[in-house]
Amino acid sequence: MLHPEIARLVKEHYQTKLAHRAFVPGKDRVHYAGRVFDAEELLRLVESSLDFWLTEGRFAEEFSEKIADFLGREDVMLTNSGSSANLLAFAALCSKRLGARRLQTGDEVIAVAAGFPATVTPILQYGLVPVFVDVDLETCNIDIEMLKKAISPQTKCIFLAHTLGNPFDLDAVHALCEEHNLWLIEDNCDAFGSRYKEALTGTFGHLATISFYPAHHITTGEGGAVVTNDEELARIVRSLRDWGRDCYCNSGENNTCGKRFSQQFGSLPRGYDHKYVYSELGYNLKMTDMQAAIGSAQMDKLAHFILRRKENFLAWQRVFRKYEDFFIFEKPTPGSDPAWFAYVVTLSEKAPFTRDEFVHELNENLIETRYLFAGNMIRQPFFEGMSYRLADHLHNTDYIMNNTFFLGTYPGLTEEMLAWCEKIIDGFMQKRRKG
Ligand SMILES: Cc1ncc(COP(=O)(O)O)c(C=O)c1O
Numbered sequence: 001m002l003h004p005e006i007a008r009l010v011k012e013h014y015q016t017k018l019a020h021r022a023f024v025p026g027k028d029r030v031h032y033a034g035r036v037f038d039a040e041e042l043l044r045l046v047e048s049s050l051d052f053w054l055t056e057g058r059f060a061e062e063f064s065e066k067i068a069d070f071l072g073r074e075d076v077m078l079t080n081s082g083s084s085a086n087l088l089a090f091a092a093l094c095s096k097r098l099g100a101r102r103l104q105t106g107d108e109v110i111a112v113a114a115g116f117p118a119t120v121t122p123i124l125q126y127g128l129v130p131v132f133v134d135v136d137l138e139t140c141n142i143d144i145e146m147l148k149k150a151i152s153p154q155t156k157c158i159f160l161a162h163t164l165g166n167p168f169d170l171d172a173v174h175a176l177c178e179e180h181n182l183w184l185i186e187d188n189c190d191a192f193g194s195r196y197k198e199a200l201t202g203t204f205g206h207l208a209t210i211s212f213y214p215a216h217h218i219t220t221g222e223g224g225a226v227v228t229n230d231e232e233l234a235r236i237v238r239s240l241r242d243w244g245r246d247c248y249c250n251s252g253e254n255n256t257c258g259k260r261f262s263q264q265f266g267s268l269p270r271g272y273d274h275k276y277v278y279s280e281l282g283y284n285l286k287m288t289d290m291q292a293a294i295g296s297a298q299m300d301k302l303a304h305f306i307l308r309r310k311e312n313f314l315a316w317q318r319v320f321r322k323y324e325d326f327f328i329f330e331k332p333t334p335g336s337d338p339a340w341f342a343y344v345v346t347l348s349e350k351a352p353f354t355r356d357e358f359v360h361e362l363n364e365n366l367i368e369t370r371y372l373f374a375g376n377m378i379r380q381p382f383f384e385g386m387s388y389r390l391a392d393h394l395h396n397t398d399y400i401m402n403n404t405f406f407l408g409t410y411p412g413l414t415e416e417m418l419a420w421c422e423k424i425i426d427g428f429m430q431k432r433r434k435g
Contacts, residue, residue, distance in 0.1 A: 001047075002043060002046060002047050002050070006046065006050075007043060010039060010042050010043050010046050011039045011042075011043070013042070014038065014039040014042050015039070018037075018042075019038075022416075023414060023416045023417055023420075025416070025420040025423075026365065026366065026420070027366075028366065029366045029367075029368060030366060030367045030368060030408075030413070030417045030420065030421060031368050031408060031410070031412065031413075032215075032342070032368040032369065032370055032406070032407060032408035032410070033214065033215035033216075033342075033408050033410045034214055034215075034410060034412050035214045035219050036301070036305065036410065036411045036412045037219075037294075037297070037298070040297045040300070041294050041297040041298065043297075044059070044293040044294060044296060044297045045290055045293050045294050047293065048289050048290045048292070048293035049290055051289070053289050054288060054289060054290070055251045055286065055288060055289060056078065056250070056251050056286060056287065056288070056289055056292065057251065057252070057289040058289070059289045059290075059292040059293035059296055060078055060287060060289050060292040062292070062296045063078065063292040063293075063295040063296040063299065064076040064077075064078055064225070064292075066296060066299040066300075067210070067225060067227065067299065068227070070200070070299065070302065071200055071202055071203055071227055072200070072203060073202075073203060073208075073227045073228065073229050074228070074229045074231070074234070075227065075228050075229070075230075075231070075233075075234035075237075076225050076226075076227050077225060077226045077227075077234065077237045077238055077241055078223070078224075078225050078286070078287040078291075078292060078295075079223070079224040079225060079226060079241060079285045079286065079287060080222055080223065080224070080285050080286060080287055081211065081213065081222050081223060081224045081285075082118065082187075082189040082209055082210065082211025082212070082213060082216070082223075082224035083118035083121075083211075083224070084224055084241075084283075084285035085189075085209035085210065085211070085224035085225055085226045086118045086119060086121075086122055086185075086187055086189075086209050087118075087121075087122045087125070087283075087285070088226050088237050088240050088241055088283075088285060089122075089185045089207040089208075089209050089226050089237065090103075090122035090123065090126060090159065090185060091122065091126065091240050092207065092226075092233050092236040092237045092240060093157060093183050093185070093206075093207075093233075094126050095236045095240070095280060097232070097236055097279075097280075098232075098236075103126070103128060103156050103157055103183070104128075105126070105127035105128065106127070106128065106129065106154070107128050107129070107154055107155075107156040107157070108128065108129045108130075108131045108152060108154040108155045108156065108389065109123045109128050109129070109130055109131065109155070109156065109157045109158070109159050110130075110131050110133060110142075110147060110150055110151070110155060110157070110158040110159070110160070110182075110391075111123060111130040111131065111132055111133070111159055111160065112132060112133055112134075112135050112141075112142050112160060112161075112163075112397070113132045113374075113376050113377040113378050113394055113397050114135045114140065114163070114372055114373075114374075114375065114376060114377075114396075114397040114400050114401070115161050115163060115372075115373055115374065115377065116161065116187075116189070116190075116373040116374065117373070117374055117377065117380070117382070118187075118189075119159060119160070119161045119187045120159075120377055122159075123159060124386055124387075128156075128157075129154070129387050129388060129389055130388045130389075131150050131152075131155065131388070131389045131390075131391055132377075132378065132388060132389070132390055132391060132394060132397075133146045133147050133150050133391045133392075134146055134391070134392065134393060134394050134395060134396050134397055135163070135396050135397055135400065136396065137328050137346060137396050137399060137400070138328065138329070138330060138331045139163070139166050139168075139330065139331060139332075139333045140163040140164060140166060140330060140344060140372065140400065140404075141160075141162070141163050141166060141167075141168040141169065141333060142160055142168050142169075142173075143396070144169050144172045144173075146391050146392050147172075147173070147176065147391070148176065149391060149392065150391030150392075151176065151180055151182075155180065155182060156182060156183065157182055157183040157184070157185065158173060158176070158177060158182055158183070158184050158185070159184075159185040159187065160173070160185075160186070160187065161186075161187035161188075161189065161190060161191075162186065162187070162188060162190060162191035162194055162201050162338075163190070163372075164190050164330075164340065164341040164342045164344055164372070164406060165190050165191045165194050165309070165338045165339055165340040165341035165342070165409075166191075166194070166330065166332060166333055166336065166338045166340070167191060167194050167195070167196040167201050167332075167333050167336040167338060168333060169333055169334075170196045170197075170201070170204045171196075171197070171335070173204075174204060183206050184204065184205040184206055185205050185206065185207050185208070185209070186201060186202055186204055186205035186207075186208040186209070187208075187209050188201050188202035188208045188209055188210055188227075189209055189210060189211035189216060189224070190211075190216065190341035190342075191338065191339065191341065192210050192216065192217040192218065192302070192339065193217055193302060193303075193305070193306035193309075193339035194336065194337065194338045194339045195336065195337040195338075195339075196333070196335060196336045196337075197335045197336075202227055203227075203229075206228065206230060206233060207226055207227070207228045207230075207233055207237070208226070208227050208228070209224060209225065209226055209227075210224055210225045210227070211223070211224045212224055212225075212291075212295055212298075215341075215410070216341070217302065217305055217306065217309070217339060217341075218295065218298035218299060218301070218302055218305065219294070219295075219298060220287070220291040220292065220294045220295040220298070221291060221294070222291070223287055223291050223295060224287075226241075235248065236280065239279060239280045239282060240280050240281075240282045240283060240285075241282070241283065241284070241285045241286055242282065242284065242286065243278065243282045243283070243284055244278040244279065244280035244281055244282025244283075245275070245276075245277065245278055245279075245280075245282065246265065246274060246277040246278065246279040247260075247274045247275045247276075247277065249275070254275075255274075257274065259274065260273060260274045260275065261273060261274070263277075265277045265279070304411070305339075305411045306339040308409075308410075308411035308413075309339050309340045309341075309409045309410065309411065310338075310339065310340065310409075312340070312343070312408070312409040312410070312411075312413050312418070313338075313340040313343055313409050315413075315418050316343035316407060316409070316418075317329070317343075319418070319421070319422045319425055320343075320345065320425075322426075322429075323429055325348065325350045325351075326347060326348055326350060326351035326352075326353075326429075327345060327346060327347060327348055327351070328346040328347075328348050329346075330343075330344040330346070340409045341409065342370070342406035342407065342408060342409055343406060343407045343408070343409050344372070344404060344405075344406045345358075345404065345405055345406065345407065346399075346400065346403050346404040347403040347404075352432050352433070353428075353432050355402065355403045355404065355405060358405075358428065359405050361424065361428045362407075362421075362424065362425075365420075365424045367407070367420075367421050367424060368407075368408065369405045369406065369407060370405060370406050371401075371404065371405050371406075372400050372401075372404045372405070372406065375397075375400065375401030375402075376394055376397045376398055376400075376401045378394070379401070407421070
């Protein structure tokens with residue numbers, strides 16, 4: 001527990017330096033996302049820093065338990081980012097430990113090109129071939145009919161994000177995985193708290209990932225997690241995250257297996273210290289205990305954050321419904337209840353203005369916007385020279401690249417901010433209608 005005097009000063013600091021200030025329209029930025037916190041996160045962070053344990057310790061244990069309880073998953077491996085979580089989830093499926101079930105160079109992985117690079121880069125980094133399937137314009141998720149046609153004898157895995165919080169059709173994807181014996185990785189980075197037919201996303205795949213970057217549902221600054229119910233996969237992910245080591249003692253523990261100096265590995269001398277036996281080609285992608293301390297405090301706010309994101313989505317919807325003809329509205333995937341990462345705006349062909357003109361007006365008035373990440377990934381400079389296959393066309397992906405942007409739904413968005421945005425949007429529409 002913190003010394004009462006330190007706690008008092010931390011709370012005072014929060015109130016005077018960091019607490020919410022009144023919003024001044026036209027002077028303050030309407031962010032699309034950001035950290036939402038109070039004195040509790042600061043108190044936990046200071047407490048962990050004064051412990052000076054630094055690496056994963058009691059706060060990491062607490063944080064991962066809260067995530068495991070929320071999702072109802074057995075294993076939660078904290079990481080230093082959502083990208084690292086994706087890399088580890090994918091790398092785990094390439095592990096030799098999986099024998100014939102492992103992913104291998106040249107195998108195909110179903111993906112979409114309208115998304116964030118970190119959902120695709122591990123496929124390329126491990127020498128596998130992404131097979132890009134187009135997306136549906138109303139959900140921004142994979143087109144299931146095209147997905148069915150994309151599966152070939154080389155297909156071994158489906159690796160997809162729930163785009164901007166909207167779950168992809170998990171019934172259909174799950175059924176295809178069963179039918180064709182495919183691995184499923186759910187990139188749940190933008191959808192922590194979304195539901196599909198009552199169940200939380202992140203509980204359907206063999207592995208799922210979360211990001212705690214400030215734009216996401218909860219934050220630790222940088223941070224992420226891999227979750228699974230598969231003991232073997234959990235062990236592989238932990239090993240890959242922790243330098244590839246074979247030993248699974250927690251930080252500060254020794255000889256939990258009771259065989260530290262009595263086993264045979266590779267052609268090492270018998271009894272070589274298990275702490276220094278490496279069975280995977282690993283990384284170091286761990287989280288610190290200070291980050292976990294913040295995350296643990298954030299988990300207590302998650303239910304409220306999810307509610308606020310849904311409310312803000314509805315608030316944007318009320319604004320945009322006035323201009324129905326100009327937009328293709330995003331719809332929750334049937335059967336889903338998204339904890340929206342964002343409010344997606346796609347211009348219809350009838351709009352008498354371009355996406356870039358509209359976005360320019362909003363940004364001029366300090367209203368932040370973002371495009372749907374990489375747009376069409378295969379058109380990005382990093383993609384030049386990469387091996388991939390197209391299932392068919394990417395017409396909708398290109399349409400999104402040219403006509404889509406998103407606004408924030410994060411809990412820091414207030415009624416005053418939304419009223420300012422509505423005023424700017426209404427003004428823009430009036431000018432354009434007259435024009
Ligand atoms: C769908 C998706 N996956 C992965 C990531 C990567 O997460 P991080 O920024 O924590 O590396 C992001 C980033 O925001 C994302 O939107």
